[in-house]
Amino acid sequence: MAEADPNADPAGDEEEDSEEEGTPWTPPTKEEWEKTQRTAATRKRERDEARREAAAAKEAAGKTTAPAAEDKTAKTEARVKRQAGITALVSEGLSRDQAKELVGMLKLGELDEDGDVEGLDDSVADLKAKFPALFTTAPGKKTPAKVTTTDGGVKPSTKTPTDRTSEKLMRAAGLLV
Numbered sequence: 496m497a498e499a500d501p502n503a504d505p506a507g508d509e510e511e512d513s514e515e516e517g518t519p520w521t522p523p524t525k526e527e528w529e530k531t532q533r534t535a536a537t538r539k540r541e542r543d544e545a546r547r548e549a550a551a552a553k554e555a556a557g558k559t560t561a562p563a564a565e566d567k568t569a570k571t572e573a574r575v576k577r578q579a580g581i582t583a584l585v586s587e588g589l590s591r592d593q594a595k596e597l598v599g600m601l602k603l604g605e606l607d608e609d610g611d612v613e614g615l616d617d618s619v620a621d622l623k624a625k626f627p628a629l630f631t632t633a634p635g636k637k638t639p640a641k642v643t644t645t646d647g648g649v650k651p652s653t654k655t656p657t658d659r660t661s662e663k664l665m666r667a668a669g670l671l672v
Contacts, residue, residue, distance in 0.1 A: 572606055575606060575610070575612075576603040576606065576612050577598055577603075579603070579611070579612045579615060580594075580598040580601045580603055580612070580615060580618075580619075581594045581595055581598050582594075583601075583615055583616070583619050584597060584598060584601075584619065584622075587619060587623065587630055588630050588631075589629060589630070593629070597622065597629075600622055601615070601618040601619065601622060602614060602618045602621075603615060603618065
């Protein structure tokens with residue numbers, strides 16, 4: 496019975512050397528090694544230079560990372576406008592699902608400094624004029640309360656958040672009753 500070679504490949508897939516069988520491997524000479532290192536360093540410099548040139552060309556074309564931030568802002572603004580449209584349609588008597596389907600028909604303007612969508616009320620009124628049957632309430636069904644703000648009807652306080660926080664802290668400290 497033949498003994499198994501401990502150096503043999505367990506899968507049985509022996510790689511064939513391109514050199515002759517039995518020729519031992521010899522390390523490269525110092526000159527060969529230095530030549531290989533110089534070649535690698537040259538290639539690395541060429542690669543880095545190409546990357547710098549590509550970055551400069553991209554920047555010259557105006558394709559820097561700034562549009563990514565603008566894109567996020569635009570997406571957030573679009574979500575806010577869409578949600579304001581849904582809220583306005585629900586306040587007019589539509590179900591939430593109906594409002595989600597019909598919000599695309601609204602002509603939503605830009606957000607003003609208060610976070611309200613310009614032209615939203617006019618757009619909802621136009622939609623009501625075009626499709627009055629959607630906005631009629633069934634007999635026995637209550638008419639929903641009119642929501643006048645995009646935050647679900649919460650009326651803005653006359654106090655600033657800083658005033659309310661200060662007031663809470665003063666109460667907690669026992670300075671206010």
